Amino acid sequence: MSTAIHPLRIANYRSYWLARLASTIAQSALAIVLGWQVYSLAREMMDIREAAFLLGMIGLAQFIPLFLLTPIVGVVADTVDRRWIVRGTTTLLMANVLWLGLATWEGWISLPVLFGAAVLVGVARAFAGPAYGALAPNLVPRESLPTAIALGSIAMQVGFIAGPSVGGILFAIGPITAYAGIAAMFGVALAMLLTIGRVPQPPAQKDRRPLARIVDGFAYVKRNRLVQAAITLDLFAVLLAGATALLPIYARDILHVGPTGLGLLAAGMGIGASLTGIFLSFRPMSTDVGRKMLIAVVIFGLAIITFGISRSFALSLAALIVAGSADMVSMYVRGSLIQLHTPDEMRGRVSAVSQLTISASNELGEAESGLLAALLGPVAAVVVGGVGAIAITLLWSRLFPELKQAKTFDPPEAPLSVIPPETQHGVAQP
Structure with a gap:
């Protein structure tokens, strides 16, 4: 029987968990409001396929700054106090929402304003993702980390459930109400982050030039084939099979359920993921973890x-609830493998690489979905994406046998091939 302390019994982790919950609710609510406003404004000027393409471009607007900043943000997360990084990005997101509220109040809300807001969201997420990911292992004992990852995923998935509904309800009352409510939720997240006390963080590698440290993060992922397999499988599967960008089209023009139905559809994957995350937090996965990840992506x-x-x-x-449940299993395995197979002094940089692939699969996937929907129609775009995700999973099971062979999360004795070159043989290299 496990003797690991439950993460929620640790005050710093509780504050972290509540901050992620409030921030995710706010971000999900903001996403649904942005998507609905962009699509509605676009439909006033163009047909459904052209509007679908523009809707997908919202994802691209968030991905570009994240892509450009990824080489920097990992080093920042391994150098600067991670608590202050997430506090700063939460403040930026809150200011962004207040800016949108002002534009709506004064009547100059427009597509350029909405796309500008999406770019700022991308900037904030670029810095917040690696810092959040690298901060969690500093808050709990190592043996409690898989449970902490599951709980962190629950906070995010509950946010994905509540956020769209909150955003839809507040927007139905009025756009100003929606933006005020979202800003208040970011304020709650910031308050929680400010209560996190000082936590250990590995010292910066001052003997390594910044460019060399950036390269180290990508090189580590390349050398550790298990981490590489887990990251890239998620990248290509969700890149191809992401359907969330097209939900406004399904709600308005295919299922004809309007904004209320859109909120429920947007919450669907979060419902499945949250229920599965709760189960995994009480019954952590411990056997055949790699094979279960592969099966989960096929089900997705x-x-x-x-x-x-x-x-x-x-x-x-x-169907979206089932997809969310399967995605939660994949995310749980991927997150645990990455965190437990990565040295703490490199977690920020490896988390930045992981975040880049996740954002590529999500935001860039939205752009891909919008483009494919413009070419083939929304239904064909979603079906082709699902088939592609299954094909990628079957291919990855052959290209990366390490994934099928991963029985537990515990890393083996680290071979030299996966130890950063500057620390091999226990001696720092000049």
Whole structure:
């Protein structure tokens, strides 16, 4: 029987968990409001396929700054106090929302304003992601980390459930109400982050030039094939099978359920992921973790195909719940493998690489979905994506046998091939 302390019994982790919950609710609510406003404004000027393409470009607007900043943000997370990074990015997000509220109040809200806000969200997320990811292992004992990762995922998935509904309800009352409420939630997250006391952080590698330290993060991922497999499988599977960008199209023009239905559809994957995360927090996965990740991604692809061809709101919602549950299993395995197989002094940089692939699969996936929907139509775009995710999983199971062979999260004795060159043989290299 495990003797690991439960993460929620640790005050710093509780504050961290509440901050992630409030921030995710706010970000999810903001995403639904941005998506609905962009699509509605676009539909006033263009047809459904052109509007779908523009909707997908919102994801690209968030991805570009993250892509450009990724070489920097990992080093920042391994150098600067991670608490202050997430405090600063939360403040930026809150200011961004207040700016949107002002634009709406004064009547100059427009597509350029909305896209500008999306770029600022991308900048904030670029810095926040590695810092959040690298901070969690500093808050709990090593043996409690898989449970902490599951709980962190629960906070995010509960946010994904509540956020769209909160955003939809507040926006139905009025756009100003929506932006005020979202800003208040970011304020709660900031208050929680300010209560986190000082935590250990590895000293910066002052003997290494910044460029060399940036390269170290990418090189480590390349050398550790298990980490590489877990990161890239998620990248390509969700890049191909991401359907969330097209939810406004399904809600308005295919399922005909309006903003209320859109909020429920947007919450669907979060519902499945949250329920699975709760289960994993009490019954942590411990055997055949790699094989279970592969199976989960196949199920994810099948669920996305089902959503794509469904014309029933109930079936569509159920398919998204199943997809969210499968995605939670994949995220749980991937997060645990990355954190437990990565030295603490490199977690910021490796988390930055992981975040880049996650954002590529999410935000860049939104752009891909929008482009494919403009070319093939939204239904064909979703179905082709689901089939592609399954094909990628089968291919990865052959290219990376290490993933199928991963029985537990515990790393083996580190071979020299996965130890950073500057620390091999226990001697810093000049």
